[in-house]
Amino acid sequence: MTARKPARCLVIGGAGHLGAAVCRRLAVDAAQLVLTYHRDAARAETLAATLPGARAMACDLESTDSIAACVDAAVAHLGGLDALITCAGHPGGRASESPGGDPLLDVTEASWDACFALNVRGPFFAVQRAAPALRAARGQVLLVGSVDGVKPVPTPVDYGASKAALDGLARSLSKALGPAGVRVNALHPGVLTGGLSHALRPGLREDFVKHASLKREGRPEEVAAMIAFMVRENSYVTGQGLVIDGGL
Numbered sequence: 145m146t147a148r149k150p151a152r153c154l155v156i157g158g159a160g161h162l163g164a165a166v167c168r169r170l171a172v173d174a175a176q177l178v179l180t181y182h183r184d185a186a187r188a189e190t191l192a193a194t195l196p197g198a199r200a201m202a203c204d205l206e207s208t209d210s211i212a213a214c215v216d217a218a219v220a221h222l223g224g225l226d227a228l229i230t231c232a233g234h235p236g237g238r239a240s241e242s243p244g245g246d247p248l249l250d251v252t253e254a255s256w257d258a259c260f261a262l263n264v265r266g267p268f269f270a271v272q273r274a275a276p277a278l279r280a281a282r283g284q285v286l287l288v289g290s291v292d293g294v295k296p297v298p299t300p301v302d303y304g305a306s307k308a309a310l311d312g313l314a315r316s317l318s319k320a321l322g323p324a325g326v327r328v329n330a331l332h333p334g335v336l337t338g339g340l341s342h343a344l345r346p347g348l349r350e351d352f353v354k355h356a357s358l359k360r361e362g363r364p365e366e367v368a369a370m371i372a373f374m375v376r377e378n379s380y381v382t383g384q385g386l387v388i389d390g391g392l
């Protein structure tokens with residue numbers, strides 16, 4: 145049996161709650177990693193120092209200049225790109241998640257624009273910039289969405305809509321990049337322990353657990369394991385949204 149080559153991976157948002165679990169899991173498979181930070185450089189540098197050969201780089205998904213600089217630097221550092229994983233997220237108009245909040249009326253123009261900029265526009269322009277490297281490597285893209293985008297659960301409308309857009313993005317990008325062998329999928333976690341789910345209003349976490357078949361929250365490591373599996377094994381799944389929510 146020939147040894148598998150280590151996957152060259154760029155994990156945008158790779159120092160966050162889920163992103164860090166993704167990076168740790170990919171490192172178990174000996175991936176070569178670039179992970180990004182936006183505001184918390186120290187946390188990203190500390191994580192990178194624990195993962196063999198990993199490098200932390202700055203990336204602001206709301207700025208196409210920053211995305212271009214980061215993708216170009218990551219591709220140069222890794223010598224190509226086998227997997228682009230977007231794992232940063234804006235929580236949307238979370239005022240609606242407070243007691244008495246309204247998921248419709250509490251969405252503002254500012255929250256809508258910021259939410260779509262980070263959750264949809266940024267990932268698109270990252271894929272666009274990385275496309276030559278992904279085509280050259282016959283690589284893949286994994287867009288982290290949310291169950292809020294695929295099932296009618298209580299959520300700020302802007303957050304739910306932006307995460308739903310990732311399924312459309314995965315489908316259209318799969319057509320654009322498929323002829324070069326590039327697979328593009330979205331992954332939709334349910335409520336996880338920690339991270340962005342800290343924004344859930346009181347009681348909602350318990351409701352999610354009550355209605356999940358497995359009767360518990362997910363662990364970031366469980367989503368990370370699915371992402372690592374896709375990076376390692378996926379050769380024919382593309383244009384899909386995969387839900388990892390314990391059966392909600």
Ligand SMILES: NC(=O)c1ccc[n+]([C@@H]2O[C@H](COP(=O)([O-])OP(=O)(O)OC[C@H]3O[C@@H](n4cnc5c(N)ncnc54)[C@H](OP(=O)(O)O)[C@@H]3O)[C@@H](O)[C@H]2O)c1
Nearest residue numbers: 157160161162181182183184204205232233336339340341
């Ligand atoms: N946690 C959950 O329960 C859950 C459930 C479903 C889906 N998700 C999705 O999973 C993904 C990760 O969420 P998480 O829980 O890990 O959140 P998190 O711990 O808050 O991490 C978010 C990450 O995004 C980065 N980030 C923030 N603004 C950015 C920007 N403008 N440009 C680039 N990166 C930026 C942060 O970097 P800095 O800290 O350096 O600023 C951080 O690394 C999100 O897409 C979220 O919607 C999470």
